[in-house]
Amino acid sequence: MKYQNEVVTEIIGLQYGDEGKGKVSCRQTPGSKLVIRATGGNNAGHTVVYQGKKYALHLIPSGIVCKGTICILAPGMVIDPSVLIKEIEMLKESGISVTPHNLKISNRAHVIMPYHKELDEYREHLKSKPIGTTKSGIGPCYAGKADRVGIRMIDIKNCSELRNKNIRQKIFEEMLTFTRKDFCDISSYNDKKLDEYVSLCVKYHYSLSPYICDTQNIINDCISNGNKIVIEGAQAFSLDIDHGDYPFVTSSNPNASGTLSACCIGPKNVKDVIGVIKAYMSRVGEGPFPTEQNNAVGNKIRELGHEYGTTTGRPRRCGWLDLVQVNDAVIANSVTKLAVNHIDTIGKLLEICVCIGYQYHGRLISSTRLDKKNCKPVYSHPFDGWEIPKNCKTYDDLPIAAKKYISFIEDFTGTPVVYIGIGAKDEDVIVREDHTSIENGGGWNI
Ligand code: IMP
Numbered sequence: 001m002k003y004q005n006e007v008v009t010e011i012i013g014l015q016y017g018d019e020g021k022g023k024v025s026c027r028q029t030p031g032s033k034l035v036i037r038a039t040g041g042n043n044a045g046h047t048v049v050y051q052g053k054k055y056a057l058h059l060i061p062s063g064i065v066c067k068g069t070i071c072i073l074a075p076g077m078v079i080d081p082s083v084l085i086k087e088i089e090m091l092k093e094s095g096i097s098v099t100p101h102n103l104k105i106s107n108r109a110h111v112i113m114p115y116h117k118e119l120d121e122y123r124e125h126l127k128s129k130p131i132g133t134t135k136s137g138i139g140p141c142y143a144g145k146a147d148r149v150g151i152r153m154i155d156i157k158n159c160s161e162l163r164n165k166n167i168r169q170k171i172f173e174e175m176l177t178f179t180r181k182d183f184c185d186i187s188s189y190n191d192k193k194l195d196e197y198v199s200l201c202v203k204y205h206y207s208l209s210p211y212i213c214d215t216q217n218i219i220n221d222c223i224s225n226g227n228k229i230v231i232e233g234a235q236a237f238s239l240d241i242d243h244g245d246y247p248f249v250t251s252s253n254p255n256a257s258g259t260l261s262a263c264c265i266g267p268k269n270v271k272d273v274i275g276v277i278k279a280y281m282s283r284v285g286e287g288p289f290p291t292e293q294n295n296a297v298g299n300k301i302r303e304l305g306h307e308y309g310t311t312t313g314r315p316r317r318c319g320w321l322d323l324v325q326v327n328d329a330v331i332a333n334s335v336t337k338l339a340v341n342h343i344d345t346i347g348k349l350l351e352i353c354v355c356i357g358y359q360y361h362g363r364l365i366s367s368t369r370l371d372k373k374n375c376k377p378v379y380s381h382p383f384d385g386w387e388i389p390k391n392c393k394t395y396d397d398l399p400i401a402a403k404k405y406i407s408f409i410e411d412f413t414g415t416p417v418v419y420i421g422i423g424a425k426d427e428d429v430i431v432r433e434d435h436t437s438i439e440n441g442g443g444w445n446i
């Protein structure tokens with residue numbers, strides 16, 4: 001049973017992304033042997049604060065700042081080498097050690113090429129109802145992977161000035177697949193363009209080769225030695241390609257099982273799944289959003305919570321906390337603990353609503369439906385706002401109104417809230433890891 005130790009903590013977003021997963025990861029990372037980024041690519045973004053300095057990261061997990069921790073970019077990722085190279089350089093320039101010892105890129109991960117990005121933009125432009133993607137080439141790269149014509153990190157490792165025939169053929173085949181489908185102008189894959197892409201891969205080879213390896217052995221060793229592993233989820237459950245609001249989703253499975261699969265870790269190794277939510281909802285891009293407040297309330301939440309995308313700078317759509325959606329996500333992801341961020345932000349409103357059910361074709365329902373757009377939220381009695389006192393360090397220091405709000409979330413989902421975000425800084429978190437009991441035992445009927 002040496003490979004069945006329960007050593008993994010997964011950090012999973014339960015809403016539409018941007019829940020503040022990085023903040024939880026920073027708490028979980030110290031003492032971990034591995035921190036793994038599992039799915040997606042530089043469509044995600046989080047800020048790490050280390051020794052008073054802020055770092056905006058899109059690919060490398062926050063564990064990179066911890067001595068003795070190894071960061072892995074998993075096989076399930078799609079990686080834009082140009083972004084990764086810049087991220088490595090930026091960290092090194094700031095004095096953070098990034099070496100092949102503490103950063104490992106899976107040789108199975110797929111490579112985002114410039115044509116994936118062009119295609120992402122082009123397809124969005126063609127659509128009558130655009131998805132509002134980050135235009136970073138995520139969808140087209142996963143499409144190439146599913147078409148079995150993708151370029152992988154192993155191809156980058158194996159190519160150089162002298163050995164690039166293979167990659168040239170692969171790029172040609174992938175471009176041809178896309179060209180047939182998407183570009184009428186055949187000249188977009190001429191020889192000159194191919195040369196350009198091959199040179200780019202050679203450049204990537206010289207920068208990234210030392211980091212590219214088979215990550216499976218490292219993960220297996222860690223599991224058999226009983227060392228702690230943290231998986232930093234990206235995106236979120238409602239953006240999952242199978243279980244989210246298709247087609248307004250990303251192209252991977254950022255749920256708790258998909259994330260494991262992306263790393264090639266079995267379910268018996270999981271100790272905890274920490275579900276991360278905000279005390280309200282936000283969404284970038286298009287798609288249904290039952291509790292959206294496209295009004296003064298939404299604008300106020302956006303301004304108070306600085307709800308502008310880290311990756312694209314786009315203003316986020318904001319609305320009330322949808323506990324129906326959160327509860328479904330808790331169940332589907334086997335969430336064992338919750339982290340609730342922005343408790344300070346939502347408390348600044350005088351009255352706060354929480355969605356506890358939907359009116360759906362004249363019926364009251366308590367779980368999400370495929371056609372979310374026909375779900376009309378049913379709200380609880382409004383909660384009173386609160387102000388977080390200065391020097392608030394423990395749960396007991398929180399105002400009664402804030403505690404009521406948190407207990408309500410726990411009761412509705414039957415899950416303990418162990419992290420409470422009360423400010424913008426990483427240290428602005430109330431931690432109660434030993435808190436396991438729920439007052440009303442969980443469960444909720446409407
Ligand atoms: P893509 O992942 O760039 O293809 O974008 C698909 C959808 O997922 C769009 O609505 C994006 O705004 C959204 N999305 C992708 N990554 C994130 C994220 O990390 N946070 C929030 N939304 C995201």
